[in-house]
Amino acid sequence: MRNKLSILTAALLACTASQISAAGNRQAERDLFAKIVEIPTVEGRTAEFGKLTTLLTAEFRKVGITNVVVKDHDGTQTLIARWPAAKPSGRKPILLMAHMDVVAAKESDWKYPPFKFREEGGWYLGRGANDNKAGLAGILIALQYLKAGGFQPTRDLIVLFTGDEETMGNGARRAATEWRALIDAEYGLNSDAGGGAVYKDGRPELFAMQIAEKTYADFKLTAVNRGGHSSAPRPDNAIYALSNALTALEAYRFPPMINDATRASIAMLAEKDGGQYGELLKRYLADPTDRETADLVEANDPGSTRTRCVATMLSGGHAPNALPQKAEANVNCRIFPGVKVDDVRQQLQALAGADVTVALVEGSQTPETAPTPIRQDVLDAYKAAVATRFPGAPVVPFQSAGATDGAFLRANGIPVYGFSGQWGIVGEPEGAHGLDERVYADGFHDQIPIWMDMLKRLAG
Ligand SMILES: [Zn+2]
Incomplete structure (x- = not known):
């Protein structure tokens, strides 16, 4: 790339x-x-x-x-x-x-x-x-x-x-x-x-x-269910379970982080921008752990302040008139240097809940550096x-x-x-x-x- x-x-x-x-x-x-x-x-x-x-x-x-x-x-x-x-x-x-x-x-x-x-x-x-x-x-x-x-x-x-x-x-x-x-x-x-x-x-x-x-890694989120006839829906449902996991992921933000590289590029931008955005960046540099400020920076410049994970692929069900036996999503993560890939998996698992399993896609990961x-x-x-x-x-x-x-x-x-x-x-x-x-x-x-x-x- x-x-x-x-x-x-x-x-x-x-x-x-x-x-x-x-x-x-x-x-x-x-x-x-x-x-x-x-x-x-x-x-x-x-x-x-x-x-x-x-x-x-x-x-x-x-x-x-x-x-x-x-x-x-x-x-x-x-x-x-x-x-x-x-x-x-x-x-x-x-x-x-x-x-x-x-x-x-x-x-x-x-x-x-x-x-x-x-x-x-x-x-x-x-x-x-x-x-x-x-x-x-x-x-x-x-x-x-x-x-x-x-x-x-x-x-x-x-x-x-x-x-x-x-x-x-x-x-x-x-x-x-x-x-x-x-x-x-x-x-x-x-x-x-x-x-x-x-x-x-x-x-x-x-x-x-x-x-x-950043480290690249894909994770597979999988919900499995015994399925059944769609004329008799039950509360347990693989598609709903997976949807809930993805909705939780959508709302979640990893903790903000900073290093020499991101500090240098953000400081340069802060210096160049004499307006509100420059002020925001200066506030962020003064306290990079402040989530609210980091979120505002992140909205403008995705990925610059933390690990980001996003749903990229989705599949599920096997027939229009059957309760789904399986639903799967791929979640792609760009992991901030210094964060372990397995820590990200554990966080995704915590968000996904007990009905969805989160696994690293074998071979997808670049080295943690x-x-x-x-x-x-x-x-x-x-x-x-x-x-x-x-x-x-x-x-x-x-x-x-x-x-x-x-x-x-x-x-x-x-x-x-x-x-x-x-x-x-x-x-x-x-x-x-x-x-x-x-x-x-x-x-x-x-x-x-x-x-x-x-x-x-x-x-x-
Ligand atoms: Zn290239």
């Missing part, structure tokens, strides 16, 4: 689009990006992953990055490339992350074929153009330029391109464990989270650094790299409402920072996971010199 700082991207001014020329060759960058987008690396299309890793391996080799390992696993592939330190400093490697897989796209629903790259009105269109092939291409091209330009890293740079971030996350899970020797690093920089939002007049709103992710502590050197390098293009642009830590590959690494002791120099336009949709996905062309090209600057600072 690719997750922008939604709370901070309220639509604003509309002026002229900025004209930016990135370092390097814009046409060549675009052509390589087009090739990458046009390979439909959707779950299950195993051969397409082979095509993409073949292309990427050749591109790395072109500039002399020859240590490239492609893992075949779980019906997909993961690519791991290593650029060894030219002047080793003894510091551990830095891991550069992106994912190769894209969410499926139903061609008939799109304005244009999703796997035909096109440029329109300053945007590059195609499935995966935003999530996350722009980031993938950005890392590849930045490393190509750095290598060809004679950059001598003082620590190894390792690339991790997974092939199932949108589905199973096995690439990141295996990388963090069984392939650990290949990817072990001081920290990861994940292009799948973070990045900038820029107003149409060219002023930067902010660049985000993801340091935390604490926020990554902010590293000043990474934050400073990010600010400085972004400032080469947008002087003074704020860089704000934030928490993703969803999960990325970063969770698997964090859970296994590798800090991960969502980092990207890529930017979009405030208020303009980008269609990640949805229709007519696109990336702002200038924002795409700008990430390349920003990546290069960042790596020079951290690995030079």
Whole structure:
């Protein structure tokens, strides 16, 4: 998934689009990006992953990055490339992350074929153009330029391109464990989270650094009943029991919580908003445990102040003229870092009552992870790299409402920072996971010199 700082991207001014020329060759960058987008690396299309890793391996080799390992696993592939330190400093490697897989796209629903790259009105269109092939291409091209330009890293740079971030996350899970020797690093920089939002007049709103992710988990709520003839209703009824459980869930709010990531993004918003909402946010920051204030913040910005669970699927009964023997609902939870998944299950069970059982859907859960502590050197390098293009642009830590590959690494002791120099336009949709996905062309090209600057600072 690719997750922008939604709370901070309220639509604003509309002026002229900025004209930016990135370092390097814009046409060549675009052509390589087009090739990458046009390979439909959707779950299950195993051969397409082979095509993409073949292309990427050749591109790395072109500039002399020859240590490239492609893992075949779980019906997909993961690519791991290593650029060894030219002047080793003894510091551990830095891991550069992106994912190769894209969410499926139903061609008939799109304005244009999703796997035909096109440029329109300053945007590059195609499935995966935003999530996350722009980031993938950005890392590849930045490393190509750095290598060809004679950059001598003082620590190894390792690339991790997974092939199932949108589905199973096995690439990141295996990388963090069984392939650990290949990817072990001081920290990861994940292009799948973070990045900038820029107003149409060219002023930067902010660049985000993801340091935390909520845990994803699905729960099944099940009511069973002996059933019977619908001409003889009884008080016990599986559908009513389940309905009551869902009504209790609808009304329930988990206790509000705050961490470094949510505090930083809410503080930034509070500072920018001189009105009532800014006042509300300041009140919340002064006492984040105050439920009433947190509820008001939550109404505006769902998920920012706590764990949220919501009913997403429903089924029940077996005939129109029979008492239901079974009713089931799926409840999807986005769990605040630091909260145990089983504690959430117990809370749901308490709400659901004795007639409904609540069970974790096996395999649905992403790892429970604490926020990554902010590293000043990474934050400073990010600010400085972004400032080469947008002087003074704020860089704000934030928490993703969803999960990325970063969770698997964090859970296994590798800090991960969502980092990207890529930017979009405030208020303009980008269609990640949805229709007519696109990336702002200038924002795409700008990430390349920003990546290069960042790596020079951290690995030079
Ligand atoms: Zn993604």
